[in-house]
Structures are given as C-alpha cells and as structure tokens.
C-alpha cells in the first residue's frame with residue numbers, strides 16, 4: 001500500500017527539517033544541553049513543519065542514545081515507538097476537535113502522573129487558537145506550574161488569537177513560509193527517491209503554487225505522481241491551474257464577506273509562495289470579468305466547467321454592476337501597476353482593501369448602542385478642537401462638513417484614554433491598534449470625534465465591530481458611552497506609541513500614504 005507522500009516524508013531527524021534553521025538550532029542545542037523549556041509555542045503558516053518539529057522534540061527528549069547530540073537517534077526503543085505512533089508519553093490533542101475541552105481538563109488531572117515509558121511526557125496541542133475560553137483557562141492553570149516531567153508544545157497558525165497570558169508562559173518560535181528554492185530542492189530529492197521524472201520548471205511551478213507550504217508542495221507532487229511517473233510541464237500546468245483558481249475564489253469570497261483579515265491572509269500566502277502579484281491580479285481580473293459577463297447575461301461566453309459556472313453565478317449575483325466595475329478597475333490597476341515597486345504586493349493589497357470598503361463609504365458615522373443616531377458625513381475636513389462653537393446641535397449631513405468640533409474632549413475620556421485602550425486590547429488587539437493610530441479630538445453634538453490619519457484606518461475602525469469593542473471598554477472604564485464619529489484628520493501627528501509592526505502602522509504608512517514618517 002502506498003502512503004501519502006506528506007506522511008511518508010515527515011522529517012525524522014533535525015537535518016531533514018527544511019527552511020527553519022534558526023528554530024532547529026535552538027531546539028537541538030536545548031536537547032544537547034539538557035535545558036529544554038517546559039512550554040513552547042510554535043506559530044506559523046500551515047505545512048511549514050510545526051507538528052513535525054514538535055514530534056522531533058518529543059522524540060529527542062526521550063531518546064535513549066548515549067550521545068545527546070545524536071538525539072533523536074531513530075534506533076532506540078523510544079524513538080521507534082514515537083515513529084510508530086505508540087509512545088505512551090506523547091499525547092497529541094487537536095484543539096479543533098470538540099473533545100478538546102475535556103482533553104485539556106483531563107490533562108490537569110493526569111498531568112502529575114509520571115511518564116510511563118520515557119523521561120518526559122510531551123503534550124502537543126495543535127491548532128491551539130481553537131480552544132474554547134474554558135479550555136484555555138484550564139490550560140493556563142496547567143502552564144502556571146507544569147510538573148518537571150511535562151513539556152508542552154502548542155502549535156498555531158493564528159498567533160494573534162492566543163491570549164497574552166498563554167504567550168507569556170511559552171518559549172515562542174515563529175516558523176516561516178518555506179522559500180521557493182528550498183521547496184524545489186526538497187521536491188527534487190523526493191522525486192529522485194520516488195523515481196519520478198519531472199523537470200525543474202515543473203518543480204518550480206509547484207513550489208510557487210504551494211505558497212510557502214511544504215506540505216502543499218509535496219501533496220501536489222503526490223497528486224501529479226498518481227497520474228504518471230513521468231511528469232511534464234504541461235501536465236503540471238493543467239493540474240495547477242485549478243489550484244490558482246482556488247486562491248482567486250477565496251479572495252472573492254473574502255471580498256463579499258467583507259473579511260479583510262482572511263482576504264489579506266490569502267493574498268499574503270499566495271505571494272509568500274512566490275506568485276507574482278501582477279500575475280495573480282490578472283487572474284483575479286479574469287475571474288471578475290467573467291462575473292461581469294455572467295451578470296450582464298452573457299454567461300454563454302464564459303468557457304468554464306459547470307461546477308465553476310454555478311460558483312460564478314453565485315458570486316455574480318452578490319455584486320451590483322457598478323460595484324463590480326469598480327472592483328474590476330481596482331484589480332486591473334494592480335495588474336498593470338508596480339512592476340518595480342519597492343513594495344510589490346502593495347497595489348494588490350490596496351485593490352483588495354479598496355474593493356472591500358465599497359459599501360462602507362456611505363456610512364461614515366457609527367452610532368453607539370442605545371444612543372441617538374449620529375449624522376452621516378460625506379467627508380470631514382481637518383478637525384480642530386477649540387474652534388468657535390456653532391449653535392446648531394442637529395448636525396445635518398450637509399452642514400457637518402463645515403462644522404468644527406464644538407467641545408473639547410470630556411475629562412472622563414481624556415483621563416482614562418490609556419485605560420480604555422488597555423481594556424480594548426484584551427478584547428481585540430486589532431481595535432487597540434486602530435485606536436492607537438487615532439486621536440480623540442473632542443465632541444461634536446453628542447458624538448465623540450476620533451481623528452484618523454487616513455481613510456483606511458478610519459473605515460476599518462467603522463467596520464468589523466471595532467466601534468462596539470471600543471464602546472464596551474469605555475462603558476467598563478467610565479461607566480457611560482456616547483456615539484462615535486470617525487473622521488480623517490490630516491496633518492496631525494501620529495501618537496508615538498503606535499505599534500510599528502501592526503496592521504495599522506503598515507496601513508497608514510503604506511496604504512494611506514498620508515503620514516510622512518512614523519519613528
């Protein structure tokens with residue numbers, strides 16, 4: 001019976017781990033020096049070696065080889081047991097499964113028992129970000145005082161979802177997407193041993209398609225090998241065409257679901273794997289053009305499978321024609337722009353974000369729950385505190401334009417701003433990052449005015465429930481809320497404490513382009 005390549009090709013020694021040298025070196029040294037930590041967090045994209053490395057660590061700390069530098073030896077009883085999946089002191093928990101709460105609770109009771117076979121009991125908790133709050137709390141208790149014989153390896157593709165309380169107790173390692181060259185080299189080795197005849201061009205096509213995931217690359221090769229031992233470039237192109245299509249569909253899905261995080265993530269994964277941003281943009285444009293044809297009643301001119309046709313009909317229906325035209329324009333721009341840009345992905349990211357916020361632009365003010373509706377503002381000019389107040393409290397949409405902020409910031413907000421932000425952070429770090437990039441300017445009518453440096457951050461604040469998160473924190477800290485009005489207030493300086501690596505800093509710096517310097 002043949003075994004799926006990716007399982008068959010799971011690294012069994014440290015040397016077989018591709019593209020994560022920094023991590024392998026650290027773990028190896030820890031084993032050799034007998035200074036292994038009690039809790040690790042392995043973060044990074046899927047298929048980059050997190051589970052493999054966790055198992056290697058489990059094997060190494062329990063390996064019976066005399067010479068510590070040889071561990072794992074894959075010869076001793078313990079190594080063999082791990083390799084065959086029958087080592088009792090390696091416990092793997094899949095946090096994505098619905099038994100994980102019980103598993104983690106159980107773990108608290110069982111953790112104090114000594115290992116059955118080896119020196120250490122190793123707990124691998126995969127997709128740890130999926131744990132429920134209850135399970136996280138149970139885990140936290142365990143991590144607070146792990147017995148000397150226990151080692152935890154938590155693995156996640158979404159580190160931003162891990163509570164700070166858990167992060168602070170783990171030694172963190174960030175796995176990176178595997179570079180194309182490393183993938184190609186690895187695939188060459190696999191093909192040689194699997195007796196495949198495949199040329200380098202086809203291999204690099206696979207590598208690009210895999211977007212940094214060695215697992216995906218190996219699976220694609222596996223898929224091709226199932227058809228023939230001799231793999232042509234043509235055949236590879238034919239198989240992979242469908243895979244790129246998949247990425248395009250995911251982008252359109254994310255656009256229609258207004259899910260910026262998922263969409264940008266798909267874009268980055270595709271690009272990290274080496275896809276050319278302009279080429280990828282063109283594929284998106286092609287698909288959108290087909291949607292337009294379908295929308296205009298010319299579906300017969302679209303040459304695709306019936307399955308794809310159904311998918312297209314669905315996507316096409318979700319768009320209004322003018323909206324669709326704008327989205328096409330946005331991506332077409334990205335498809336022709338920025339060949340030598342210093343940030344090659346930027347035009348594509350901008351196209352995505354601009355296409356995402358199409359329907360947001362008409363709703364500029366987000367009312368607080370249980371509060372009077374705030375005015376709709378088309379575009380706000382730079383707002384300044386302490387300008388002469390105007391009498392009209394009604395704030396009609398068209399008159400707001402010229403209205404200054406009437407009152408200065410309430411003491412309660414000004415004094416507690418930092419505290420509010422801290423509470424926000426616990427709830428949603430993205431909201432906090434956004435708030436870090438704005439200034440509370442004052443009050444207009446009954447609304448608290450937040451000044452953002454760019455349209456991107458402003459409209460992001462207005463969407464995805466960010467205002468709600470803010471209001472919840474405000475309520476908690478000062479016991480009251482008020483409607484929030486987000487405006488673009490240019491020319492103001494960015495607060496010095498903005499998270500330099502955060503989404504917002506990037507967005508403001510790169511996408512908004514309105515801030516000259518953030519140091």
Ligand SMILES: Nc1ncnc2c1ncn2[C@@H]1O[C@H](COP(=O)(O)OP(=O)(O)O)[C@@H](O)[C@H]1O
Nearest residue numbers: 006009010017018046047048049050051052215
């Ligand atoms: N860094 C790597 N080096 C070698 N093989 C890898 C690497 N990353 C992934 N693989 C391949 O992909 C499969 C799945 O990898 P895994 O460690 O489960 O990834 P992750 O846990 O990061 O999703 C492995 O069995 C192996 O075939």
Ligand SMILES: [Mg+2]
Nearest residue numbers: 050051126155
């Ligand atoms: Mg894994």
Ligand SMILES: [Zn+2]
Nearest residue numbers: 063073076079
């Ligand atoms: Zn061994």
